Amino acid sequence: MLPSQVIKSLFERIQSLEDEMLKLAEEAEETRRASSNIIRLGVVEEAKAKTVKVKTGKNFANNIPFFVFAAGRVSHYRRPSVGEQCILLNLGSGDNLNNAVALMGLPSDQFPCPSTDENVVMTDYGNGMTETYDLDAGSLTANYPGGYNITADITHVGNAELTGNTNRTGDLINTGNIVSTGGFNHSGAFAVTPGGSGSVPSFGGGMIITGGDVVVDGMSVKFHFHIDAEGRPVGKPQ
Numbered sequence: 738m739l740p741s742q743v744i745k746s747l748f749e750r751i752q753s754l755e756d757e758m759l760k761l762a763e764e765a766e767e768t769r770r771a772s773s774n775i776i777r778l779g780v781v782e783e784a785k786a787k788t789v790k791v792k793t794g795k796n797f798a799n800n801i802p803f804f805v806f807a808a809g810r811v812s813h814y815r816r817p818s819v820g821e822q823c824i825l826l827n828l829g830s831g832d833n834l835n836n837a838v839a840l841m842g843l844p845s846d847q848f849p850c851p852s853t854d855e856n857v858v859m860t861d862y863g864n865g866m867t868e869t870y871d872l873d874a875g876s877l878t879a880n881y882p883g884g885y886n887i888t889a890d891i892t893h894v895g896n897a898e899l900t901g902n903t904n905r906t907g908d909l910i911n912t913g914n915i916v917s918t919g920g921f922n923h924s925g926a927f928a929v930t931p932g933g934s935g936s937v938p939s940f941g942g943g944m945i946i947t948g949g950d951v952v953v954d955g956m957s958v959k960f961h962f963h964i965d966a967e968g969r970p971v972g973k974p975q
Contacts, residue, residue: 774834777825781839784817789839793825798834801825803841820847 779791779798788800803823806813817823822843829836844850851861858870865882879885929938950959965971 774827777827777834778843779823779825779839781817781819781821781823784819786816789817789823791823791825791834791837791839793834796834798825798837798839801835801837801839803839815841817841818848821845822848 777793779793781789782792782797783790785800787802789803790800791798803817805815817839821841822845824840824843825834825837826840827834827837851867852859852869856872858872860868862868865880867878867880869878870876871878931937950957952958963971
């Protein structure tokens with residue numbers, strides 16, 4: 738082979754290697770760019786029923802689904818808040834962030850942790866509604882400013898202390914003593930029956946009845962007549 742042919746072949750080989758290196762460099766850059774979009778931080782710009790719009794840097798992920806705690810036989814729902822920080826997981830990689838899903842739950846300056854006590858598990862629902870469980874004391878403290886509605890049968894074991902009025906609809910069945918240190922105001926029928934052991938009701942102290950009567954075995958305390966020795970009524974009780 739002539740020297741000129743050798744040189745030409747060498748240059749062609751070098752050119753081929755250079756083209757191959759450029760191709761590898763482009764592929765490496767594409768891989769780097771794609772990998773940088775696999776996991777990104779973002780902020781919720783808009784939240785809908787099942788999707789969110791997330792801003793990450795100067796880019797947007799539009800109408801992507803967001804994670805919840807559970808979505809099977811046990812399910813949970815919480816719509817993300819605008820301004821909430823999240824992690825974008827780009828399932829399709831590349832530049833198309835609309836293939837991503839949003840993993841919520843990153844604290845931020847706008848939405849900080851409700852507590853940083855190592856012994857506390859706390860949920861802050863906003864508007865003053867909180868649930869705080871103390872791991873050491875084993876106690877749960879709940880604040881429900883808007884009320885707490887339960888539809889269920891309830892079995893309670895232990896003492897109960899109530900502050901405030903108690904309004905009931907239905908019967909109150911009590912198998913123990915009722916001890917009251919305040920007044921007793923009652924409207925409606927009032928019946929007292931002996932206990933199963935033969936005990937009878939008793940009242941200690943006086944009783945004042947105004948505008949009413951007491952009837953014992955059909956005899957009125959207020960309207961019955963006294964009878965003299967000859968069986969004649971002598972007058973109403975005074």
